[in-house]
Amino acid sequence: MNSIEKKLSDCVESIRQRTDFKPLVALVLGSGLGDYGDTDAVRVECRIPYSEIEGFPVSTVAGHKGQFIFGYVQEVPVVIMQGRVHYYEGYAMSDVVLPTRLMGRLGAKCLFLTNAAGGVNETFRPGDFMVLRDHISVFVPSPLIGENIDSLGPRFADMSEVYDKDLRQLIHEAADTLQISLKEGVYTQLTGPAYETPAEIRLLQRLGCDAVGMSTVCEAVAANHMGLKICGISCITNMAAGLGVAKLSHAEVQETADRVSRDFKRLVTETIGRIGRMLG
DSSP, X not given: OOHHHHHHHHHHHHHHXXXXXXXXXXXXXXXXXXXXXXXXXOEEEEEEEGGGSTTOOOOOSTTOOOEEEEEEETTEEEEEEESOOOGGGTOOHHHHSXXXXXXXXXXXXXXXXXXXXXXXXXXXXXXXXXXXXXXXXXXXXXXXOSSOOTTTOOSSOOOTTSSOHHHHHHHHHHHHHHTOOOEEEEEEEOOOXXXXXXXXXXXXXXXXXXXXXXXXXXXXXXXXXXXXXXXXXXXXXXXXXXXXXXXXXXXXXXXXXXXXXXXXXXXXXXXXXXXXXXXX
């Protein structure tokens, strides 16, 4: 057992000392959804702060609470990551994806990723929602580099359909039911924490990118390696550098995310109910 697998096993044991809850869906909350676990949408069974899990990384970003919430959304058992860890915070990539692997080890069969993103597709507008169809990783090290952990997945993981097409269809059906407009596209993760330059955004446009952010791809890679079904939604909180007149700021991101959070929460809740019926 290598050091990464040992840390993962220790975290699982630490959680199991507190709860034997087995989730079906693992939900990662991005900006605008930070208080989702505190709403009536979630019937909470247990909360475990990251700080109480030995060796577990703790998020340092404002607006990201640091705890797991175990409970039910529309009677679907879920584990909610209320506050993610980012590579730009200085953690090793193995620590950034530790929460993803942990939720998979606890029993989750589906990883539902959410994030705030900059719009690279010039037809997008702040406040839009985008279903992730595919992704691009730029300058972000793969979490699979190094000795393969055979108990998690194969040495060479197939990446031809990271974001499950059936789950993507479920999100579209949920949006139609709620009368919420929905885009679909390719998300790119860069390292951050600085926002991208206009030249970098022009490059991403040429690569076929629709939205850009500082998370998600590495988590999806780790989950795909484990064989989890994956889906994701980006909230377009701003137009990327060079596509608008205002300078970029985290305050703008949070303001837009908060403005559309009610619809984001409704969409997440409806989708989880449909996932539960599909996988349950």
